[in-house]
Amino acid sequence: MAKKLVIVGSGPAGLTAAIYAARADLQPVVVEGFMKGGQPGGQLMTTTEVENFPGFPEGVDGPDLISRMRKQAERFGAEFIMEDLDSVDFANRPFTLSNSSRTITAHAVIIATGASAQVLDMPGVKQFWGKGVSACATCDGALPIFRNQVIGVIGGGDSAIEEATFLTRFASKVLLIHRRDEFRASKAMQKRAFDNPKIEIVFDSVLEEVYGSQFMEGIKLKNVKTSQISDYACKGLFMAIGHTPNTGFLKNALEVDAKGYIKVKSPSTATSIEGVFAAGDVTDPHYRQAISAAGTGCAAALDAERWLLANDLG
Secondary structure (H helix, E strand, O other), X not given: OOEEEEEEOOOHHHHHHHHHHHHOOOOOEEEOOOOOOOOOOHHXXXXXXXXXXXXXXXXXXXXXXXXXXXXXXXXXXXXXXXXOOOEEEOXXXXXXXXXXXXXXXXXXXXXXXXXXXOOOOOOOOOOOEOOOEEOOHHHHOOOHHHOOOEEEEXXXXXXXXXXXXXXXXXXXXXXXXXXXXXXXXXXXXXHHHHHOOOEEXXXXXXXXXXXXOOOEEEEEEEEOOOOOEEEEEOOEEEEOOOEEEOOHHHOOOOOEOOOOOEOOOOOOOEOOOOOEEEOHHHOXXXXXXXXXXXXXXXXXXXXXXXXXXXXXXX
């Protein structure tokens, strides 16, 4: 028997959708493991402290926030399945979502699989992830460990310069590190970087190592033209080299943009397939915040509920 609603993804968007859908008596099934090697709970599972999620004036540990949201959804009857999906079929109704061990059928689906930050696989990066190394300046940059410290940002596009500029509010100095001898960012953004006295630009350089003890204490950079290794003492390093939406399992079942983000019919969360909705970072290349993801998760649940009722499936 087909489920009323299946939610794929268990980060802030998926869990918020599950809370709203469960309270609406849609008996949602949440598929937690949404991709091979994925992280159930999303990027918050690797965030040690969240200070900008409303309702937590003292901050909250990322995994703890996800755990609370999951328990809230379970309280209202959401069912959780910790498995990956291999494929979906949105061409026939009810929809099917499959892996090697099971096939789930559903009248409506919400895709909330998020996006993964592109991260350099260099010594020390994993060790100090959440202990100085991050991929979100607006999420973590204001934390006490970064205030009045030297911080590094890796990247050469608009996002990298935006993050470096943001971090100058808190850091004593920001090292803007790029592997080429010129930025690919817009001229206006480049001017912002060159004109900011707290930004030191390090061209022609790539990351060799992050080092420290309990928390990161510095980085080693290699000049790509001279091969010289330079040591920089810094307390933080932010990767600003892009994100990849977690849509591989969809295999072109939904319309996406040039970067792979699912297209939705704004202001709704409806996708190119009627009855399939999308929320969170998998649709959002701009904000990438837990609270904005949660907001679209709420909207997706409401959209799904109304669609099911309109089609006598709720």
